[in-house]
Amino acid sequence: xxxxxxxxxxxxxxxxxxxxxxxxxxxxxxxxxxxxxxxxxxxxxxxxxxxxxxxxxxxxxxxxxxxxxxxxxxxxxxxxxxxxxxxxxxxxxxxxxxxxxxxxxxxxxxxxxxxxxxxxxxxxxxxxxxxxxxxxxxxxxxxxxxxxxxxxxxxxxxxxxxxxxxxxxxxxxxxxxxxxxxxxxxxxxxxxxxxxxxxxxxxxxxxxxxxxxxxxxxxxxxx
Amino acid sequence: xxxxxxxxxxxxxxxxxxxxxxxxxxxxxxxxxxxxxxxxxxxxxxxxxxxxxxxxxxxxxxxxxxxxxxxxxxxxxxxxxxxxxxxxxxxxxxxxxxxxxxxxxxxxxxxxxxxxxxxxxxxxxxxxxxxxxxxxxxxxxxxxxxxxxxxxxxxxxxxxxxxxxxxxxxxxxxxxxxxxxxxxxxxxxxxxxxxxxxxxxxxxxxxxxxxxxxxxxxxxxxx
Numbered sequence: 001x002x003x004x005x006x007x008x009x010x011x012x013x014x015x016x017x018x019x020x021x022x023x024x025x026x027x028x029x030x031x032x033x034x035x036x037x038x039x040x041x042x043x044x045x046x047x048x049x050x051x052x053x054x055x056x057x058x059x060x061x062x063x064x065x066x067x068x069x070x071x072x073x074x075x076x077x078x079x080x081x082x083x084x085x086x087x088x089x090x091x092x093x094x095x096x097x098x099x100x101x102x103x104x105x106x107x108x109x110x111x112x113x114x115x116x117x118x119x120x121x122x123x124x125x126x127x128x129x130x131x132x133x134x135x136x137x138x139x140x141x142x143x144x145x146x147x148x149x150x151x152x153x154x155x156x157x158x159x160x161x162x163x164x165x166x167x168x169x170x171x172x173x174x175x176x177x178x179x180x181x182x183x184x185x186x187x188x189x190x191x192x193x194x195x196x197x198x199x200x201x202x203x204x205x206x207x208x209x210x211x212x213x214x215x216x217x218x219x220x221x222x223x
Numbered sequence: 224x225x226x227x228x229x230x231x232x233x234x235x236x237x238x239x240x241x242x243x244x245x246x247x248x249x250x251x252x253x254x255x256x257x258x259x260x261x262x263x264x265x266x267x268x269x270x271x272x273x274x275x276x277x278x279x280x281x282x283x284x285x286x287x288x289x290x291x292x293x294x295x296x297x298x299x300x301x302x303x304x305x306x307x308x309x310x311x312x313x314x315x316x317x318x319x320x321x322x323x324x325x326x327x328x329x330x331x332x333x334x335x336x337x338x339x340x341x342x343x344x345x346x347x348x349x350x351x352x353x354x355x356x357x358x359x360x361x362x363x364x365x366x367x368x369x370x371x372x373x374x375x376x377x378x379x380x381x382x383x384x385x386x387x388x389x390x391x392x393x394x395x396x397x398x399x400x401x402x403x404x405x406x407x408x409x410x411x412x413x414x415x416x417x418x419x420x421x422x423x424x425x426x427x428x429x430x431x432x433x434x435x436x437x438x439x440x441x442x443x444x445x446x
Contacts, residue, residue, distance in 0.1 A: 042264045042348050042377065043369025070349065072375050093379070095318055095349035123376070125265050126293065126318035126347055145368030145391065146266025152295050153346070154265065156316070168368065171397050 017131060020099035024106070024134025033111040034217040035102075035119065037135035039157065042123035044143040045167045047075045049200035050118060054082045056210050057116070061217060064114035066105040068097050068122050075120060085109055096127035099134045116217055125150070129157040136220050137162045144168040144177045151185035158186055163194040163212060170199040240354060243322035247329070247357025256334040257440040258325075258342065260358035262380065265346035267366040268390045270298045272423035273341060277305045279433050280339070284440065287337040289328040291320050291345050298343060308332055319350035322357045339440055348373070352380040359443050360385045367391040367400045374408035381409055386417040386435060393422040 028035050040046050047067075054063055064085040067075040076088035087108045089101065097105075102119060111117055119135060121128045140161040142150055145168060151158045158164065164186060166179060183195050194212060198205035251258050263269050270290075277286055287308040290298040299311035310331045312324065320328075325342060334340055342358060344351045363384040365373055368391060374381045381387065387409060389402060406418050417435060421428035 041266060041346070041369075042373055043366075069376055070379070072378075074372065074375060093349075093353065095347070122349060123264070124318070124347055124349055126316075126345060127350065130316065143266075143368065145366065145394070146264075149297065150265055152297055153292055155295075156293070171368070171394070174394050174397055 017099045020103065021132035021134040024099050024103050025136065027103075027106075028111070028117075028134070028136065029220075029223075031111055031114075032221055033114050033117050034137075034220045035106070035117045035133075035135045036213070036216075037102075037119045037121060037128075037133045037138045038141070039121045039125070039128045039138065039161070040123060040141035041125050041143070041146055044123070044141045044146065045200045046120050046123070046141055047078055049141060049165065049167060049198070050079065050120060051082055052200055052203065052206060053210065053213070054079070054084055056206065057213070058082070058084055060214075061115040062113055064109045064111060064117045066102075066109055066117070066119045068101075068105075068120060070122065085114065091122060095122055095124050096131050097121055097133050098131045102133040102135070116213070125154040125157045129154070129160050137216055139163045139165065141165045141167045142182070144171055144175050147175075148177045148179070148182035148185070151182065151189055155189050158189045158193070161190070161193070163196065163209075165209060166195065166197040167200055169197045169204055170202050240322045243326065244355035244357040247322050247326050248359065250326075250329075251334070251340075251357070251359065252443075252446075254334055254337075255444055256337050256340050257360075257443045258329070258340045258356075258358045259436070259439075260325075260342045260344060260351075260356045260361045261364070262344045262348070262351045262361065262384070263346060263364035264348050264366070264369055267346070267364045267369065268423045269343050269346070269364055270301055272364060272388065272390060272421070273302065273343060274305055275423050275426065275429060276433065276436070277302070277307055279429065280436070281305070281307055283437075284338040285336055287332045287334060287340045289325075289332055289340070289342045291324075291328075291343060293345070308337065314345060318345055318347050319354050320344055320356050321354045325356040325358070339436070348377040348380045352377070352383050360439055362386045362388065364388045364390045365405070367394055367398050370398075371400045371402070371405040371408070374405065374412055378412050381412045381416070384413070384416070386419065386432075388432060389418065389420040390423055392420045392427055393425050
């Protein structure tokens with residue numbers, strides 16, 4: 001092993017937004033709306049995955065999507081073309097959403113007639129993991145080109161998510177990505193975490209994801 | 224075009240660390256050390272690119288590397304094995320480095336005998352762009368699997384960088400990535416920005432990058 005020094009820089013970046021997050025969930029419960037918080041790196045395929053999910057589920061669930069981005073509207077436009085409700089949340093430079101921003105987004109979306117609300121968080125594996133948005137469940141996408149070592153480097157993100165989608169399995173032959181090694185790293189951080197390899201481009205593995213989502217929406221309604 | 228609402232959330236996340244950054248640069252100038260701040264998404268190939276750069280340049284330049292990560296040591300270990308000085312900076316959950324953290328890293332690295340210091344920033348296209356670290360130049364990597372639309376979504380990052388490396392060109396046949404469209408988007412945000420397509424895996428395009436780096440190190444010494 002090579003030699004190197006390690007220096008620790010401590011800094012508190014967390015605001016206490018837990019109470020606000022609990023309020024968001026209470027309101028969602030009242031309205032019978034399930035909120036999924038979807039997180040990933042830039043370019044891992046969140047929007048492509050969402051478009052396919054909307055096409056598969058929009059006849060059985062009333063879907064609404066909040067697209068968070070620094071300042072572009074490209075994703076909300078893509079989603080709105082699928083015929084579901086969409087709002088674009090401009091974070092004004094913020095690298096994540098907190099519970100209050102999410103609350104503003106839900107008000108703008110108007111969730112009174114929404115069964116499944118999805119928040120596409122800012123593309124970032126660090127900051128979004130630190131803030132409870134008020135979502136019922138957290139999902140993340142890790143794409144094959146990013147590498148199977150990401151659980152080692154962004155452990156909090158993998159710890160706070162309920163389900164991991166390993167996306168872009170259609171390009172597995174061109175990258176050194178070991179799905180079993182990734183699963184093991186994830187299980188060490190978060191025992192029992194659901195891991196679903198998918199290709200949002202080809203549709204491979206997506207049925208298992210839809211089933212997970214259907215089950216979670218039903219469980220929230222009945223809870 | 225689909226219909227959707229846009230809501231703006233304003234929040235000031237910037238601390239004024241410009242004075243500290245200028246102090247860092249003044250000290251670097253005094254010591255004749257060039258500092259490069261390297262930024263990208265998680266998994267875009269920063270460490271692989273650095274390893275190849277070190278192998279190519281370590282006989283002509285004394286190199287030191289600061290690896291910033293939330294809490295793993297894997298990258299500093301990889302770099303230290305190449306026989307150059309390396310320190311691991313644990314950000315304690317922070318999603319970026321500011322000038323003071325960089326100053327601490329430089330002290331720990333001891334730049335008195337370093338010609339080229341490289342800061343591998345936290346993998347993130349948002350927050351690191353907001354903070355001047357005190358580096359002489361900023362470089363970023365965008366990898367082919369992330370998509371050619373990233374300049375539209377993370378405009379600040381592309382605006383603050385002096386050079387863009389488009390990495391993983393060896394997998395261009397398997398992705399819808401249009402290098403010319405990406406170049407145009409980058410030039411609209413940042414006219415004159417240097418764009419170099421590379422494959423850190425195969426070495427394609429790397430000579431142009433080494434030449435850019437050699438030129439910048441020499442210009443800093445002579446300035």
